[in-house]
Amino acid sequence: MRYTPIAGAMAASLLGLAQPALASGFVEDSKATLDTRNFYINQDNRSGDAAPSYAEEWGQGFVLNFQSGYTDGPVGVGLDALAQLGIRLDSGGRTTKAGRSRNPGSVFPLDSDGSAVNEFSRIDFAAKARVADTELRYGVLQPKLPVLTYNDGRLLPQTFRGTQLTSSDIDGLTLTLGEIREASGRISSDYDDLRIAGGTERVDRFRYAGGDYALTDNLTTSYYFAELKDYYRQHYLGAVHNLALGDGKLTTDLRYFDSNAHGANDDQRAGYGASGFHNNGKVDNQAASALFTFSQSGHSLGLGYQHLSGTSHFPFINNGDGASAYLITDSQIGKFQRAGERTWLARYGYDFAGVGLPGLKTTAAYLRGTDVDSAVAGADSEWERDLRVDYKVQSGYLKDLGISLRHASLRSNVVGQRDIDEVRAILSYRFVLR
Numbered sequence: 001m002r003y004t005p006i007a008g009a010m011a012a013s014l015l016g017l018a019q020p021a022l023a024s025g026f027v028e029d030s031k032a033t034l035d036t037r038n039f040y041i042n043q044d045n046r047s048g049d050a051a052p053s054y055a056e057e058w059g060q061g062f063v064l065n066f067q068s069g070y071t072d073g074p075v076g077v078g079l080d081a082l083a084q085l086g087i088r089l090d091s092g093g094r095t096t097k098a099g100r101s102r103n104p105g106s107v108f109p110l111d112s113d114g115s116a117v118n119e120f121s122r123i124d125f126a127a128k129a130r131v132a133d134t135e136l137r138y139g140v141l142q143p144k145l146p147v148l149t150y151n152d153g154r155l156l157p158q159t160f161r162g163t164q165l166t167s168s169d170i171d172g173l174t175l176t177l178g179e180i181r182e183a184s185g186r187i188s189s190d191y192d193d194l195r196i197a198g199g200t201e202r203v204d205r206f207r208y209a210g211g212d213y214a215l216t217d218n219l220t221t222s223y224y225f226a227e228l229k230d231y232y233r234q235h236y237l238g239a240v241h242n243l244a245l246g247d248g249k250l251t252t253d254l255r256y257f258d259s260n261a262h263g264a265n266d267d268q269r270a271g272y273g274a275s276g277f278h279n280n281g282k283v284d285n286q287a288a289s290a291l292f293t294f295s296q297s298g299h300s301l302g303l304g305y306q307h308l309s310g311t312s313h314f315p316f317i318n319n320g321d322g323a324s325a326y327l328i329t330d331s332q333i334g335k336f337q338r339a340g341e342r343t344w345l346a347r348y349g350y351d352f353a354g355v356g357l358p359g360l361k362t363t364a365a366y367l368r369g370t371d372v373d374s375a376v377a378g379a380d381s382e383w384e385r386d387l388r389v390d391y392k393v394q395s396g397y398l399k400d401l402g403i404s405l406r407h408a409s410l411r412s413n414v415v416g417q418r419d420i421d422e423v424r425a426i427l428s429y430r431f432v433l434r
Contacts, residue, residue: 029069
């Protein structure tokens with residue numbers, strides 16, 4: 001487990017400040033939860049020559065999340081802690097073993113001999129201060145923003161370290177600005193500096209600022225600006241609108257990103273090249289999308305379209321160990337974020353509560369991307385099909401136990417992308433400790 005001197009000093013300092021007020025909000029308003037996740041995944045690569053083509057792993061994860069309240073006074077201070085532990089239950093053999101039937105490395109870090117570790121863990125802290133409805137955090141962060149979204153697609157979630165200020169003092173407006181210095185992946189105990197897919201040089205600064213404004217009860221607009229040092233600058237515009245149609249609702253989700261090279265990437269210095277096409281690694285991408293979802297009586301049907309233009313793939317922080325992009329096409333396997341790609345998607349979901357089965361939900365999605373920029377004739381399309389069933393126990397001793405079964409198939413003729421079938425099975429439960 002990793003405990004930094006800075007975090008330790010901040011924790012001691014804050015606890016010292018909080019002593020006179022421990023009987024007030026710091027303790028009384030504190031919350032603590034323990035999330036448990038039993039996670040199984042298998043991935044079957046159906047194309048390509050690399051062997052073995054199969055990966056299968058199973059583990060148990062624990063995430064302890066403590067959030068203090070705030071001390072009394074005009075400036076309240078507090079301290080949060082996030083501890084994570086992943087335990088291997090089953091995995092592949094060593095990556096160096098000849099004749100192995102499956103590969104490790106999808107859920108657990110690898111040891112020096114190429115085998116999956118027995119366990120991995122990390123502990124992080126965040127100091128926080130609040131004035132009215134403005135909060136400043138320093139330490140561990142898990143942003144959910146258009147320009148940076150943490151990934152939670154494996155046993156343990158991705159985390160970042162940095163500083164973030166959030167304010168909602170103005171009615172209807174939420175402002176956010178921050179700086180990220182390093183990230184720890186979903187299969188890692190360590191923190192690393194940042195990069196983009198295709199880049200080999202790491203940097204220690206990602207800055208962002210923006211906000212969401214509710215123009216009406218049914219319309220929220222967003223603007224964000226972000227800069228990954230020596231890689232790219234990015235502008236985001238978005239809008240979400242809800243419209244009542246009879247006893248149903250139509251939700252319109254519009255998103256637009258404009259991303260361009262910055263610093264060393266703009267100068268095309270070695271090591272700062274990004275993945276892309278016909279651009280020598282230089283970031284140049286515009287991503288426009290629209291998703292329309294109609295919901296009624298437990299049913300939801302979504303239809304969407306996304307068009308990427310420019311000479312590079314869509315850029316986002318990606319250290320190579322699992323990352324999320326705020327695109328309507330970010331799916332179980334693929335992201336459909338390649339240069340020039342045009343993607344149509346359809347999604348359907350049903351909540352069985354209306355027919356007497358509360359807690360049971362199903363979703364299905366199909367995406368087809370075409371016009372991918374490629375030097376190989378015909379290597380310009382791909383599709384993915386996702387199927388998912390979720391159930392949460394509603395009563396009895398197992399109340400709130402979650403079960404999720406997910407299957408996805410990706411088929412692609414894009415160079416470098418293998419056909420994949422993937423299955424995930426997840427059991428989850430939250431213990432409320434305080």
